Every structure is written in C-alpha cells, then in structure tokens.
Amino acid sequence: MEIVDKLLNHSRLALSKAITAVENEYDDAVKIMTEIYPHTGNAYVIGITGPPGAGKSTLTDKLAKEYRKRGKTVGIVAIDPTSPYSGGAILGDRIRMMDLMADEGIFVRSMATRGSLGGLSQKAGDAVKLMDAYGMDVIIIETVGVGQSEVDIVKTADTTMVVVIPGMGDDIQAIKAGILEIGDLFTINKADPEGTDNHTIEIDRILE
Numbered sequence: 015m016e017i018v019d020k021l022l023n024h025s026r027l028a029l030s031k032a033i034t035a036v037e038n039e040y041d042d043a044v045k046i047m048t049e050i051y052p053h054t055g056n057a058y059v060i061g062i063t064g065p066p067g068a069g070k071s072t073l074t075d076k077l078a079k080e081y082r083k084r085g086k087t088v089g090i091v092a093i094d095p096t097s098p099y100s101g102g103a104i105l106g107d108r109i110r111m112m113d114l115m116a117d118e119g120i121f122v123r124s125m126a127t128r129g130s131l132g133g134l135s136q137k138a139g140d141a142v143k144l145m146d147a148y149g150m151d152v153i154i155i156e157t158v159g160v161g162q163s164e165v166d167i168v169k170t171a172d173t174t175m176v177v178v179i180p181g182m183g184d185d186i187q188a189i190k191a192g193i194l195e196i197g198d199l200f201t202i203n204k205a206d207p208e209g210t211d212n213h214t215i216e217i218d219r220i221l222e
Contacts, residue, residue, distance in 0.1 A: 087152070
C-alpha cells in the first residue's frame, strides 16, 4: 500500500493518516496493520499512568526532551478524555506539549478514550505499532487519569511508570489493589510540600 510505503520511509503525514485510519476503523485499517506488522518490535515502549492531576503530561514532556538530548526519536500517544460533542480527544495533554511540536524527532498524537475504561484508547496499541514501524526509538504512552482498575497499560508497555503525588491520603488506599500492582517504577511528583517522606513510606508499605 502506498500509505504504508510512505510511512516506512518516515513520512510524518503518512503516519498521521495511518493512525487516523486505524482509530476510525476505515476500510483499509486492517490491511495497514497487516503490512506494517513485520516492521514492529524495535521501539521501547514506556507507559506513564496515575491519578488525575499527578503531573503525567509534564513528566512525559520532560522525559521526551531528555531522550531527544540522547539522540533518540520519540513518539507520544497521549490519551485524553472524550469530547461529549465530537467523540474526539479533549486535547488537554497535547496543549501542554506544544513546545515539542517543532521537533522533527518527536511525534505527538492525542487519542480519545471513546468509552474505554482501561485508561487507554481502544486503538492506542495500534498507534504504538504504527509509530514503531515508522522508526521511533522510544514511544511514551500517557494514560488518561486513572483509578484502581484502569491497568490496560501493562499489556502494551515494556516499562510502566506510576506517578503519584503527596497529599493523596485515602486515594492511595483506593488505588493500591490495582494500579500500584502494575508499576515497574514509582514516581512521586510535585514533591515540594510537607508530607512527601510519609507518602514515600506509605507507598513502600503498600508495595511490600
């Protein structure tokens, strides 16, 4: 297929169109995924998840910039809530990453949850494969703000980072049986306020 050929030759426009085709289940979506599949499996996939307001977008932004400093190309799949009007993504995460857009080595795509309850869009895994086939070295998936049961990210990511913040109180208890069990790396963000040490101890106890 022409779109696949262009994607494999690093056309950002082809990558964007291919993700749109797959996300909206166009007639050629299955053929696109079939043809790109042999070219997947090379990218390192990082999942960043955690409750709303934990600072996942800011952390994703900084992580992408650090990888770029190291000469790596980066794909970002930012999962946003679904607009009740258009059914598309409410582009909060993408807006916070606007300064990344000028970097040709970074490709950012927002995707709506569209009713999926696992913290990801139903087609996020396909978007990751398309970015992988395109040639991205690292792909970061930022989930929508999640709670206890939204753990789909563990099925897609090679490494899952759980981001939490001090002062969550009972929220830690609420999510411990789900999301805290899937993390490979736990990051306490916004750690300036008092109580961060206690928060760290609480997470350590939960993870024992």
